[in-house]
Amino acid sequence: MNRREVLALLGVTAALPASVLAQTNATRRLGVLSVTAADDAIGQTRSAVLVQALAGHGWKERDNSRSIGQRRRRPRTDRAIRR
């Protein structure tokens, strides 16, 4: 079994690098560590639910936070990583 297969089998780690959250007069950094497969719909749904729920409390991802995530992700291209 090669390493790629092992990773796929284990599924797992997705790190959502620290998102910068902004609320009126406040900017905070949230780090998210999750264990779901890279291409798994569950992980994607969870991210969407979280972002929406935080927005419900007035916390929005700042415009540049997503690009921070993208930049951090690029060096690792294997499937165990997402957002």
Add this chain to the structure above:
Amino acid sequence: MGNGGGDRARIAQFADELIALKPDILLAVGTPSVEELRRRTTTIPIVFAVVTDPVSQGFVQNLAHPGGNVTGFTDYDGPLAGKWLEMLTQVTPRPSRVFVVYNPATAPFAPLMLGTIEDAGRALDVTVESAPVHDTASIVALASRKDGGLLVLPDFFTMSNRALLLAAINEARVPAVFWSRTFVDEGGLMSYSTDSAEQLRRAASYIDRILKGARAADLPVQNPTTFELAINLKTAKAIGVTLPPSLLATANEVIE
């Protein structure tokens, strides 16, 4: 070290990177995430979701008063495990033996659930046996377990490998109960589970409160409040089993 070791090394690496970014707060989804993050900080608040038994694992002192920098929302309430077994006993033909499927490396909380399931087994007159899995071969081997039902524990390993797992189980043509509706949507027979989206929504409320000044130590760990039951009748027909109307009546989702 087995496969779980390499996996854990990866989670550990991500945990290191996250801590280096000096976040104000951390969200840890799943037991391994909490373990790796709390090892690295006793000051940054950690809110968790989809975690089983945080007290036994030492994440918090007790549910009402976590005491440290960790609090959050569990995906498990004691009666859940007994309910899984009970559902299997409602299948006709009724299995007299049930194999419990999990990976010991990624489900360190399994003994807690096994205890509950074994207790339920004695009450329901069902033999309960462990069927640990840890790689492709051990999952594929489940296809030869034709002499009982299968109970798949909440474990990210079983979720990540669900396609392989479902193929083996359906090849064995045995009834199975799962910990997430996702399995049933993809061909599993039935599930009884908590709603992980609900846990994340509740986790967001704790993140909000902590960012506004509340202490994790003072926010109680909360158990799930809503559960959902899903049944795939197409699968029931394919493997030649029937389910009682009473069970179907309580299902949130029935796939015809």
